[in-house]
Amino acid sequence: MKSFLSLCLWLVVCLCPVLARAQSPAEMISSFRAQHGEGRVTTDATLTRIAHDQAVAMAAKNQLDHSVLGSFDARVNPAGAGRAAENIAYGYDNFPKTLDLWINSSGHRRNLLLPNASRVGVASARSSSTGRTYWAMVIAGDYERTKPPKGSKQVTTTKPKAHAADGCRLKILSICL
Numbered sequence: 566m567k568s569f570l571s572l573c574l575w576l577v578v579c580l581c582p583v584l585a586r587a588q589s590p591a592e593m594i595s596s597f598r599a600q601h602g603e604g605r606v607t608t609d610a611t612l613t614r615i616a617h618d619q620a621v622a623m624a625a626k627n628q629l630d631h632s633v634l635g636s637f638d639a640r641v642n643p644a645g646a647g648r649a650a651e652n653i654a655y656g657y658d659n660f661p662k663t664l665d666l667w668i669n670s671s672g673h674r675r676n677l678l679l680p681n682a683s684r685v686g687v688a689s690a691r692s693s694s695t696g697r698t699y700w701a702m703v704i705a706g707d708y709e710r711t712k713p714p715k716g717s718k719q720v721t722t723t724k725p726k727a728h729a730a731d732g733c734r735l736k737i738l739s740i741c742l
């Protein structure tokens with residue numbers, strides 16, 4: 566009987582990779598947003614870096630604070646977003662529990678359901694002194710479109726500069742940093 570159950574489990578894992586694969590934070594947030602009539606979000610490298618910097622700073626200072634690195638507006642400016650929001654938390658070692666905490670908090674829930682959001686960055690960092698895990702999520706809309714010069718009909722998009730040397734230096738929850 567034990568070998569039969571082992572065989573069944575092996576078949577499920579091998580033949581159904583979708584079931585065996587954990588959802589990324591962007592997929593989990595997108596599922597929640599879809600249940601409430603909002604559009605899906607995709608992982609954005611710039612927002613992930615901003616979230617990572619915030620999580621690392623909070624962990625280093627053992628302080629849950631939106632302004633541990635400066636104002637949110639100044640930190641999110643490189644993302645080129647017209648609207649953006651941030652959720653932070655500490656204490657949970659995994660994202661599903663952290664997301665559940667945010668879903669059950671009215672202010673955090675409002676940020677998760679930010680209208681017209683299309684991008685998200687999520688990161689966590691563990692405090693070396695307390696072992697506490699700090700989380701940060703930044704959610705934003707598309708890159709702002711700049712106004713064309715008078716008489717021109719060309720629309721340009723402001724995006725952060727890509728750095729060819731950047732690679733995946735750190736991977737957190739399937740997110741390349």
